[in-house]
Amino acid sequence: MKKKSRIIAVLFLVFSWALTVQAVEMRGELILNKGPLLEFDTMHRTPVCESLLDVHAGKNQPNFFNYRHNSCQGRYTFTLRGKTGSTVTLFGKVDYQKERGFLIVRKLDDQEIWLTELESIPANQWVSRESQNGYGGYEAYFASAPQFSQNIASVKWGKWWGKKVH
16 A cells, blocks of 8 residues: 555646746746736735736737737836747837837847846837846847836747838
């Protein structure tokens, strides 16, 4: 009986580990996290509108209508994984419209980047950030708009702009 219990325990551990590895592999290269506007919001709101939205490289998202927390009020942060040179643009309006601002991010190395304060990026100019604290370097262009981090509504991969970004 002890042998059977050990076999079941080992199989359970192997199965649990396999599911964890598979879940990590299923994550997209761009992971948007919609969190509360203020930290105390999570204590007072039911339901809590906080979750992750995965976008796989090369798969443009013209809108987030199928995202379960699309209509909840919150602020986006994100991580970006992938190869050097990977470029993604987050738009403040559906269908890649630029009227509510946009943020272009180009990876400078293979390390994951994590952006939490999107509006702190200087507006209307290319800026470069070197890798630090275990996160990768990137170049970014931010066409600012009020409450941009709350209004992200579409994502486009690759270079879509001409000689000048407007």
